[in-house]
Amino acid sequence: MTTPTTAPAQAPHTNAHIDPAAKVADAGFVPVQTRSERPSSYEPADFGAPTGREVNWKHTPLARLAGLLSDEAGDGFAVTVDLDGAAAHLVPEEDAHGEFFRPEDLPSALAWKHAQRLHLRIEADDEVAEPIVLRFDGSGADKRGFGQILIEAKPNSRATVVLDHRGSAQYAQNVEIIVRDGAALSVISLQRWADDAVHAAAHQARVDANATLKHYVVSFGGGVVRVNPNVELAGAGAEGYLYGLSYADAGQHLESQVYLHHKGPHTVGDVLYKGALQGESAHSVWIGDVLIGPDAIGTDSYEANRNLVLTEGARADSIPNLEIETGDILGAGHASATGRFDDEQLFYLQARGITEEEARRLVVLGFLSDIVQRLGIPSLEEELLAAVEAELAAVSA
Structure with missing residues (x-):
């Protein structure tokens, strides 16, 4: 399952460059700051090598991510996937190209290009009682791999999917999530890597009419873990609940850049990420962006990030942002707090x-x-x- 698939036909390639600060002066434009305007591309060459001054990279230790910024296929897929009973839900690889996913940074574009692909589908009206677990077991810190996963919940289905990452690897991963009309899906991404692992993941989800997505990011292990969820509440009455939990030890960097886009009317969104930090140079980063679009009337949305610093030398960066493009909403707000006991x-x-x-x-x-x-x-x-x-x-x- 290593043959790359082509990009969706309805999503043409763009040559937009991703906000390279080093070229700002020569190009004569202002770097992209608004989350909703961030460029995207399927081509790794369209993303300049990040310098650390770009808005989406300035809090990330790029030197430690170097293995996932090179356009090479790698020396063998670094992660073994154990389907743990989910085989009945897998569909043929050629159908795993997805519908709307668009890479927004270099590791994501490289994963699109080189990825091993899986398509997990919950059929219409199915109610899967037990969690469907995909286990990812890294084979070594010197191994580099790419993953592309499509999780699709057909209309009125019910399921919980767990992505459990362990072992050691350098792993770039794309996760596309489609929650069709009336479906209810929970996706839990667990990062329990070894201390030397590097994991960069982009999750993009679309939630259709009267459907519900509960999305969890739980990061305990790994040297550098960067999981960025992007959720669009596209249909009327769509609901999105985005929750995160992290515990950063000495030397660990745990990061999530969260984007929740209220696109359809009468949508409900709730974002809550909590983190604890202990040890010298323990570092967490949370950036939360919420966009309430012009057609998202009747929206009810709130985002919050809370961090508990347990020892000296630990640092938490927390940046909430809120854009509202219509005045006809039920409510919207954001909050951030970092403190000690x-x-x-x-x-x-x-x-x-x-x-x-x-x-x-x-x-x-x-x-x-x-x-x-x-x-x-x-x-x-x-x-x-x-x-x-x-x-x-x-x-x-």
């Missing part, structure tokens, strides 16, 4: 005989479990809470 919470718990160490543990678990408990998979929730416990034990040891 709440001294009042600690005092309250210690005043009741709880040790300081246990009080800190309870505060962190309470802060992060808000996202964990939304997953709706008890076994996975237990795993993630246990992982948080292990992280806390490591810092207190």
Whole structure:
């Protein structure tokens, strides 16, 4: 399953260059700052080598991503995919080209060009009770691979899909998600890589009329993990719930650039990402962009990012943005907060005989479990809470 497919016929190639700051003076234009105007292309050559001054790269450690910025096919696919019982939902490779996905940066364009492709389809009116799990197991930090995944929920279907990434690799991945009329789909992307792994992923989703998408990004492992969800609420009554959880250790860089586009009328959007950081040079980046388009009347939308810094030397960058192009909405807002332990919470718990160490543990678990408990998979929730416990034990040891 390594033969690349062509781009969708309805999405012609563009020669737009992606905001290279090094050429601004010569070109005589202002770099793209508005998320909705970001150029896209299927051709890697249309994206200049990022310099770190571009708006979508300035918070990313490019030197550590170098292996995913070179237009080479790689030395063998680095990730083995275990379908874990999902084979019945796979469709022939030639149908995996997708409908609307357009790469917006160089790693995504390279993944489009070189990717191994999978198409997971939930048939109309099907209700899949158990989660469909795709397991990605990296074979080594010196291995580089590309992935292209299409997840399609046909009308009125119901399913949960889990993308579970482990092991070690340099892996660029595109995930296209289509939620057709009346369908309800949950997609959970788990990053539990080894410490030397590098993962750059672009998720693009379209949610049609009266359909619902719940999208989760959970990042615990990996040296550099950059998962950027882009969700369009295209149909009337579409709903999108975008949740994220990260726990950054010393030397880790965990990043998500989230874009929620309210396009259809009477759409509902909720974005909530939470992160904890501990250790020297632990770094998280969250950029949240919400666009309420001119036809998105009756929209109700909110986005928020909360970060808890547990030790000195950790850093969280949090940038919320909101564009509104119609005045006829129910509500819209955004919020961002980064801080240390709440001294009042600690005092309250210690005043009741709880040790300081246990009080800190309870505060962190309470802060992060808000996202964990939304997953709706008890076994996975237990795993993630246990992982948080292990992280806390490591810092207190």
